[in-house]
Amino acid sequence: MLGNFDYVKPKTLTEALEYLDRHGPESKLMAGGTDLLVLVRRNLAMPAHLVDVKGIAETGRLEFIPGQGLFIGASVTVNEVAGSEAVKERYPALAQAAGSLASHQLRNRATLVGNICNASPGADLAPPLLVFEAVVHMVSLLGSRMVPVAEFFTGVKKTVLRPEEMVIGVSLPEPPPGDRSLYLKQARIKGHDLGIVGVAARLTGEKRFCLAMSAVAPTPIRLFQLEQTLNAQPLSPALAERAGEEARRWIHPISDVRSSAEYRTHVAGVLVKRAVARLISGEGTYDA
Numbered sequence: 001m002l003g004n005f006d007y008v009k010p011k012t013l014t015e016a017l018e019y020l021d022r023h024g025p026e027s028k029l030m031a032g033g034t035d036l037l038v039l040v041r042r043n044l045a046m047p048a049h050l051v052d053v054k055g056i057a058e059t060g061r062l063e064f065i066p067g068q069g070l071f072i073g074a075s076v077t078v079n080e081v082a083g084s085e086a087v088k089e090r091y092p093a094l095a096q097a098a099g100s101l102a103s104h105q106l107r108n109r110a111t112l113v114g115n116i117c118n119a120s121p122g123a124d125l126a127p128p129l130l131v132f133e134a135v136v137h138m139v140s141l142l143g144s145r146m147v148p149v150a151e152f153f154t155g156v157k158k159t160v161l162r163p164e165e166m167v168i169g170v171s172l173p174e175p176p177p178g179d180r181s182l183y184l185k186q187a188r189i190k191g192h193d194l195g196i197v198g199v200a201a202r203l204t205g206e207k208r209f210c211l212a213m214s215a216v217a218p219t220p221i222r223l224f225q226l227e228q229t230l231n232a233q234p235l236s237p238a239l240a241e242r243a244g245e246e247a248r249r250w251i252h253p254i255s256d257v258r259s260s261a262e263y264r265t266h267v268a269g270v271l272v273k274r275a276v277a278r279l280i281s282g283e284g285t286y287d288a
Contacts, residue, residue, distance in 0.1 A: 003043060009052040016056055016166060017141045023049045024163030031059070031075045032109040034102070035118045051166075058168050059113075064090070069174040074113040074167050078125070079104065081112050091172060092284045093181035093200045094128040100185050100195075101125065113167050116149065119157045119219070120194070126153070126220035127200030128183055130212035132172045140165040153219035178205035182284040184271045188258060196259040197267045201275035203284075207235060209276065211243075216251035216268055223250050226272075235280050244273025 010016035020027060028047035030036050031054055039045035053059050059074040064086035072081060081087055082098035101107055101115070101124045115125045116136070126149070134149040138161060149170070152159050161167065175181075181202040185195040198214035209230045211223040226246050233239050253264035278284065 003040065003046050005040075005047050006049045007052065008049065009055050011055050013056050013058050013139070013168070016051060016053060017139065017164075019049070019051060020164050020166060021141050027051050027163070029053055029117070029166055031111040031114050032077065033114075034106050034110040035114060035120075053166065056168075061169065064174075067174065070172045071169055072112050072171075073169040075111060076113075076169075078107040078110045078112060078115070081125075082107065090175055090179075091128065091132060091181065093131060093183040093202060094125070094172075096183040097124045097128045097185070097198070097200065100183065113170060116152065116170070117159060117161065117167055119153055119155075119159050121156055121218055121220065122194045122198065122215035123220055124185065124195060124198055124214065127198050127212035127214050128181070129170065129172070130220060130222045131181065131200045131202040131210040132175065133210075134170050134172045136167055137169050137171060138162075138165045138167050146171075150222050156218050176205040178285065179203070180279045180282070180284040182275060182278060184275050186267045186271060194258065197253075197264055197271055199268070199271040199275050201272070201279055203279040209243075209279075211247075211272065211275075213247075213251065213268060213272075216253045216264060218252075221251070223247065226250055230276070237277065237280070240273050240277035240280060243276040244269040247272040 026048035029051050054075045061071055061073040062076045062080055064070045078098045078101050082095055088095040112125050115123050129149045135146045136149055136152045138145050183200045185198045187195045195215050200212045202210040209227050214220045229246055230243055248265050248269045251268055253261045255261045
């Protein structure tokens with residue numbers, strides 16, 4: 001049983017921002033609605049105003065510009081991201097993560113921006129965005145601001161987004177030729193479950209590792225300390241073994257209905273080891 005709320009679908013960005021300026025604290029933004037509507041049905045979220053952003057032109061942009069990078073608008077679906085040739089060629093980890101999220105039917109509705117704004121610790125799309133150093137674009141009537149995705153999450157289901165602001169999209173810098181990346185995920189049920197652990201790994205053209213994980217801390221995290229350790233060593237099979245062992249030091253998983261903390265810790269090490277080994281072997285390469 002749904003509660004009472006006003007549903008609005010602004011046609012312009014200005015119209016949406018003016019509405020948020022008046023009703024922001026009592027409003028919820030919606031693009032795909034795959035997370036929000038479940039909460040509304042269960043009375044876990046009870047917004048007085050539901051603002052549908054899909055009619056706003058600026059939010060539908062999915063564009064790669066050589067020399068600049070990729071922009072993904074707030075209403076771009078996860079299936080559009082997974083199927084984009086530019087994403088598959090230049091950002092393999094992001095394409096793989098998008099393809100692993102829930103089911104095909106849900107991916108037709110769910111959006112990348114919705115996935116990160118929901119701010120679940122297990123968000124599938126957050127780790128690839130972290131390793132590619134994505135930037136979140138936010139706007140309000142007072143102006144715009146851009147925040148690195150590594151600073152966007154502040155806690156479980158919490159972000160830096162203000163009530164009067166909306167995210168219009170996310171941008172990713174263009175990776176250089178030779179860049180390698182991949183996404184690995186362990187879940188209870190293939191294709192229909194949040195991950196027990198998710199790992200995005202990237203080896204840049206300068207042979208430097210970037211690693212990020214989901215479902216192992218209150219927010220998705222970038223493993224900067226582990227990266228420093230790996231980047232101080234030459235590439236070798238032994239490095240993958242060390243990566244798996246060291247990864248367990250920098251995470252703080254919990255036990256929940258999907259997994260125990262102990263199992264998450266074990267799986268995290270296995271996935272990091274596997275990801276680093278596969279990157280060293282040449283998998284996930286983008287060649288310009």
